[in-house]
Amino acid sequence: MSKEAAIVATVVVGGLVAMQAPINALLARTTGSLGAATVNFAVGLVALLALTFLVAGGFSGSDSEEPVRWYYYLGGLMGVAIVATTLITVKHLGAGGVTAATIAGQLTLSIVLDKLGVLGLDERGLSPERVIGVALLAAGVFLIVRD
Numbered sequence: 001m002s003k004e005a006a007i008v009a010t011v012v013v014g015g016l017v018a019m020q021a022p023i024n025a026l027l028a029r030t031t032g033s034l035g036a037a038t039v040n041f042a043v044g045l046v047a048l049l050a051l052t053f054l055v056a057g058g059f060s061g062s063d064s065e066e067p068v069r070w071y072y073y074l075g076g077l078m079g080v081a082i083v084a085t086t087l088i089t090v091k092h093l094g095a096g097g098v099t100a101a102t103i104a105g106q107l108t109l110s111i112v113l114d115k116l117g118v119l120g121l122d123e124r125g126l127s128p129e130r131v132i133g134v135a136l137l138a139a140g141v142f143l144i145v146r147d
Contacts, residue, residue: 014103017099017102018095018096018099019095020040020083020086021086021087021089021090021095021098021099022090022095024036024037024040024083024086024087024090025087025090025091027039027040028087033084033087033088034084036087037080037083037084037087040083040087041079041080041083082102086098086102089101093145094145096144097141097144097145100137100140100141100144100145101141101145103137104134104137104138104140104141107133107134107137108134108137111124111126111130111134114126
């Protein structure tokens with residue numbers, strides 16, 4: 001996949017993320033907040049199992065002898081936190097506010113992780129431009145959520 005195609009795919013999926021919280025909030029009207037999050041993950045599990053077995057041919061990792069560390073499994077818990085939190089906060093912040101705050105949090109922690117070079121990431125410097133980018137996102141969140 002080219003870098004340009006990766007950017008386009010990520011932007012498209014980012015748009016879907018903006019739709020996820022309001023759709024889950026509508027579902028929560030009949031199932032409750034945690035019920036909606038459960039349905040979200042159940043449907044996602046079925047879709048991932050289908051992709052894993054029908055498209056990828058099952059669970060096939062690399063030839064790596066690296067052990068699976070306990071913290072590799074935290075991604076699932078983080079997904080629960082993301083879905084449950086956005087499902088609840090969309091009522092107060094709207095889709096734009098939730099998306100803006102989510103992206104600001106993602107970028108802020110991402111540049112810290114890059115700087116530290118942890119979790120398998122190559123270390124990347126913390127440039128003034130990156131800090132300004134985070135500050136602009138914080139300002140954007142403030143402008144989007146203020147009434």
